[in-house]
Amino acid sequence: MSAQLVSILVLAVIFVLATTRSVNMGALAFAGAFGVGTLAANMDAKAIFEGFPGDIFVVLVGVTYLFALAKANGTTDWLVSAAVRLVGGRIALIPWVMFVITAALTAIGAVSPAAVAIVAPIALGFAARYGISPLLMGAMVVHGAQAGGFSPISVYGSIVNGIVKRDGIPGNELVLFLASLGVNTVIAIILFIVFGGTKLARNKQPVDEEVVETKLNPLIIATLTGLVLLIVGTLVFDLDVGLTAISLAVLLSVIWPESSRKAVSEITWPTVLLICGVLTYVAVLQEMGTIDYVGDAVSGVGVPLLAALLLCYIGAIVSAFASSVGLMGALIPLAVPFLALGTIGPVGMIAALAVSATVVDVSPFSTNGALVLANAKNVDRDKFFKQLLAYGGIVVAVAPLVIWLVFVVPNFG
16 A cells, blocks of 8 residues: 555544544644654654644634633623624524624634634524524524634634645635635525524514623723734734734733733634644645645546535535534645646635535534534424534535535636
């Protein structure tokens, strides 16, 4: 068996173990990088460490540190409160408020599961209180998180754009962002209509003030200012997202140490470990020629459009049962040799892969779907699990095909 096939089998084992044994995929990937790199590729430790994504590590730590502070000091609660107060008694707008809030949180840097973890308990509490379908509300939260998930300063966006740049693929940050925003917004509109959102327009009742009230204070004002500075600094002045975020977080921690003391422990270290481990393993695969090997195999299908559709479905199916972030780190490099043929537009293909691999996160086996299931109120949990599973299955079956038709087929030739 060739070294390339061994590395692919090890990658498959990593995904299976991470899914079935609840072991962090990143830790498994680091072990795989060591084992495969040493035994199959004759790489020493220095060569393996050269693949460690230091820039992405800083992005993940800096952004999640800043949002850990925002959650701890009440800033995210204030944002939710302010948004809900704006709708008054218009119950039909509450699902859209939750969609917009999670989209805004991920767009300015929150990791998708972190944004869902913040908003889902509040959203599903409103669903139970005001008779809104929990499936509608939960899906709106997840699709909202993915709608904003590929902004140029987001974690997902930074990862994909970083991989694209590193692998020399022509990319477009704005197209990637708008693709995810557009697809998830369209899905949200369809969900809103199908699951009775329009009927909610006839239901107007006051929103309980004690449920949404969070008072503005100097610390929250300073944190909101920091988030604005992060957006302006990175988008207008082209500052590094990770270094800017971690600098703002440190400044807030120095001025308000009491409210910031536990923030470092709230950094999403499992996500940091996952992404850095997977990307290090992918770097080993690239070094030993596995990426070219698989890319050539996909290209060998003979029909480029069919190969592109196959990659989209691989991303969707695997992501429904595993980490979207970890998968993107492995999936996009696989498309590099395929894109080198020049028959498929790289910008549309990268957007299709990224959106296909994340739009399915409503699956109850994904972190976001599991958070929705865990926070549902006053429901038959087994029945709700089956509803999420059925909806997730529909998304996996339909979304990649539609995304392929919209973003890949028009750019063929």
